[in-house]
Amino acid sequence: MITRLWSLIRKEFIQIVRDPRTLAITFFMPVVQMLLLGYSATNDVRNVPLAVWDQSRSAESRQLLDAYRAADYFRITHEVEGEAAIRDLIDQGSIRAAIIVPPDYAEALARGEVAQVAFVIDGSDPTIAGTALSAATLIGQARSTAIMAERLAARGQAGALRTAIDVRTQVLFNPDLISAYYMVPALVGLILQFLTIVLTSGAIVRERERGTIEQLIVTPIRSWELVVGKLTPYVFIAFFDSLEVLVVGRLLFDVPINGSLLLLLSLTALFLVTTLGLGLLISTLANTQQEATITSIFFNLPAIFLSGFFYPLAAMPPLLQWLSYLIPLRYFLVVVRGITLKGVGLEALWFEVVALAVFAVVIMGSAALRFRKRLD
Amino acid sequence: METRPVVLIEADGLYKAFGTTRAVDGVSLSVRAGEAFGLVGPDGAGKTTTLRLLVGALRADRGRVAVNGFDLASQVDQARTGIGYLAQRFSLYGDLTVVENLRFFGQVRGLSDAAVERRARELLDFVGLGGFEARRADRLSGGMKQKLGLACALIHEPRVLLLDEPTGGVDPVTRQDFWQLLIRVLGRGTAVIVTTPYMDEAARCHRIGFMAGGRVLVEGAPRELTHRLAGLVLELGAEPRNRARAIASQDPDVLDVQTFGDRLHLRVRAAAGVLERLPLALSAQGIVVERLRPVAPQLEDVFIALLQEHNRAAEAGLQ
Numbered sequence: 001m002i003t004r005l006w007s008l009i010r011k012e013f014i015q016i017v018r019d020p021r022t023l024a025i026t027f028f029m030p031v032v033q034m035l036l037l038g039y040s041a042t043n044d045v046r047n048v049p050l051a052v053w054d055q056s057r058s059a060e061s062r063q064l065l066d067a068y069r070a071a072d073y074f075r076i077t078h079e080v081e082g083e084a085a086i087r088d089l090i091d092q093g094s095i096r097a098a099i100i101v102p103p104d105y106a107e108a109l110a111r112g113e114v115a116q117v118a119f120v121i122d123g124s125d126p127t128i129a130g131t132a133l134s135a136a137t138l139i140g141q142a143r144s145t146a147i148m149a150e151r152l153a154a155r156g157q158a159g160a161l162r163t164a165i166d167v168r169t170q171v172l173f174n175p176d177l178i179s180a181y182y183m184v185p186a187l188v189g190l191i192l193q194f195l196t197i198v199l200t201s202g203a204i205v206r207e208r209e210r211g212t213i214e215q216l217i218v219t220p221i222r223s224w225e226l227v228v229g230k231l232t233p234y235v236f237i238a239f240f241d242s243l244e245v246l247v248v249g250r251l252l253f254d255v256p257i258n259g260s261l262l263l264l265l266s267l268t269a270l271f272l273v274t275t276l277g278l279g280l281l282i283s284t285l286a287n288t289q290q291e292a293t294i295t296s297i298f299f300n301l302p303a304i305f306l307s308g309f310f311y312p313l314a315a316m317p318p319l320l321q322w323l324s325y326l327i328p329l330r331y332f333l334v335v336v337r338g339i340t341l342k343g344v345g346l347e348a349l350w351f352e353v354v355a356l357a358v359f360a361v362v363i364m365g366s367a368a369l370r371f372r373k374r375l376d
Numbered sequence: 377m378e379t380r381p382v383v384l385i386e387a388d389g390l391y392k393a394f395g396t397t398r399a400v401d402g403v404s405l406s407v408r409a410g411e412a413f414g415l416v417g418p419d420g421a422g423k424t425t426t427l428r429l430l431v432g433a434l435r436a437d438r439g440r441v442a443v444n445g446f447d448l449a450s451q452v453d454q455a456r457t458g459i460g461y462l463a464q465r466f467s468l469y470g471d472l473t474v475v476e477n478l479r480f481f482g483q484v485r486g487l488s489d490a491a492v493e494r495r496a497r498e499l500l501d502f503v504g505l506g507g508f509e510a511r512r513a514d515r516l517s518g519g520m521k522q523k524l525g526l527a528c529a530l531i532h533e534p535r536v537l538l539l540d541e542p543t544g545g546v547d548p549v550t551r552q553d554f555w556q557l558l559i560r561v562l563g564r565g566t567a568v569i570v571t572t573p574y575m576d577e578a579a580r581c582h583r584i585g586f587m588a589g590g591r592v593l594v595e596g597a598p599r600e601l602t603h604r605l606a607g608l609v610l611e612l613g614a615e616p617r618n619r620a621r622a623i624a625s626q627d628p629d630v631l632d633v634q635t636f637g638d639r640l641h642l643r644v645r646a647a648a649g650v651l652e653r654l655p656l657a658l659s660a661q662g663i664v665v666e667r668l669r670p671v672a673p674q675l676e677d678v679f680i681a682l683l684q685e686h687n688r689a690a691e692a693g694l695q
Contacts, residue, residue: 007483
């Protein structure tokens with residue numbers, strides 16, 4: 001039995017090593033994905049290009065613009081005359097926002113009236129627009145408070161201006177709100193799911209497609225030996241890729257691992273049982289490698305969106321939130337983000353661990369039941 | 377005392393349907409040690425399905441198979457120990473080398489490392505692949521692939537060997553080589569079942585089963601089968617051949633006309649009437665008759681006759 005299992009595993013490793021393209025994808029895909037996600041797919045909005053139409057051209061208007069310049073949310077790239085110019089620049093994509101200071105800005109302030117300033121935002125990208133909107137409002141309010149303080153001081157009432165509520169924020173775990181800290185650990189889950197499902201379903205279906213299964217059937221190999229023999233090499237690859245992501249994430253993006261690495265790897269193993277089970281299940285449904293790949297992708301894409309990898313689950317409609325409970329990756333992302341970022345242990349993750357365990361048993365169990373070492 | 381059964385593989389009433397198609401419809405056969413049994417028949421006759429039922433790659437809906445005295449359903453491991461199987465398609469690992477394939481199939485059969493190496497050596501010499509150990513299986517020629525397949529099927533010294541069209545798409549010289557190997561395997565007391573589309577290969581078997589529509593229509597030694605048509609096949613040499621063929625087909629006692637090279641083979645209900653009438657009918661049309669005489673029937677004549685009877689019966693059954 002051990003000989004049979006070992007010979008299967010060894011054969012599978014030889015085949016993996018002799019397939020350089022798959023091998024390259026296996027080891028480089030995690031790093032490439034991490035570079036892409038770490039550098040490009042960031043929600044950190046900085047340096048939004050801003051056009052200025054200053055009709056006031058006064059000391060007061062310059063003070064206001066300096067306030068916008070000082071915050072690194074905006075970068076003043078154009079000085080324009082007229083609304084048409086602003087529209088053109090937005091259409092071309094050269095600017096994302098524009099500030100319009102009316103001609104009577106300084107005079108209105110001097111008279112003690114409310115001075116109006118217009119802020120135009122390109123709403124085509126909601127993430128950028130949202131950040132620009134709140135930043136523009138905040139900077140304006142801060143400037144407004146400063147001007148009121150100056151006025152009161154001029155009347156000899158300095159100190160009369162006190163804020164009623166002082167909200168002191170404290171951001172835990174990721175004080176600088178760096179996206180990479182959130183995304184890179186989750187990438188472990190994403191890559192494990194994608195790679196193991198595609199590779200294992202393909203590897204098993206390949207035996208059927210090339211007809212080698214027919215030769216295996218007449219040997220004394222048991223169905224479970226065939227399953228374990230086929231899956232084992234991919235467990236090693238999956239762990240290698242997980243560590244690769246964590247190490248490269250540490251080196252390139254300083255992504256911390258605040259919790260127990262041992263706990264993370266143990267729960268990774270639990271999650272792997274669900275993804276390997278899905279790969280096995282798909283292999284029982286597909287007749288060709290192409291079918292297996294398409295079925296894998298068909299499952300993977302919705303699963304990734306419903307897992308909370310890109311978009312927070314709390315922001316989704318209730319129906320999608322309910323559906324997300326059917327996605328094992330959802331639980332694993334909570335686990336991996338919790339352990340790396342918050343440094344939490346089992347006591348905070350027990351719900352996710354129980355859910356993953358249930359999925360592991362159900363998925364692997366039904367896949368193993370469906371998998372038959374026969375042609376029909 | 378000899379305790380081993382002489383009959384090494386025995387099938388009784390095998391039945392397998394795919395949907396509404398009866399792929400195998402009541403096949404029974406038994407093959408003894410040292411005997412080659414040929415399964416022949418048109419495409420879709422159920423030859424491959426029968427073989428797959430015999431090795432347990434498919435589960436039969438009804439019927440039973442015993443290999444080496446072990447029941448394939450209840451004593452599957454003991455039964456399979458005795459089976460060597462070469463599937464119709466090349467079904468070894470193309471990305472493994474010749475010797476890696478042999479080692480793998482030896483190891484999954486539970487052979488010790490020493491036994492695997494010894495058998496691999498012997499079999500590579502036996503099939504003539506010595507010197508190609510390190511070549512990847514998908515870079516072998518068609519004939520060499522089949523020889524490697526045979527070697528892998530023989531690695532555990534099975535007493536029963538099942539081969540599904542082992543010489544399909546292989547050149548005649550290699551086919552000849554392959555049959556020489558099979559004859560040596562038979563000489564060691566192995567029972568062989570082989571499916572083949574080639575009549576010359578079928579003629580090499582000790583016994584033949586002719587399959588159509590999922591059934592074995594007739595079974596027997598090649599000579600027994602051809603004997604059924606003794607005196608009922610006439611050879612006609614006449615020019616122009618096409619017109620001779622048309623006229624011969626119209627004779628009431630001629631059942632069927634086949635072209636064999638530059639001759640025509642007429643299968644007849646009774647020879648005497650045809651031998652009398654046909655030369656006259658042909659001469660009357662200005663056709664030169666070189667010869668018309670009874671010949672020893674070929675297996676091909678027998679199978680065409682059987683197939684036509686079967687098709688006629690099947691059509692009658694539908695109506």
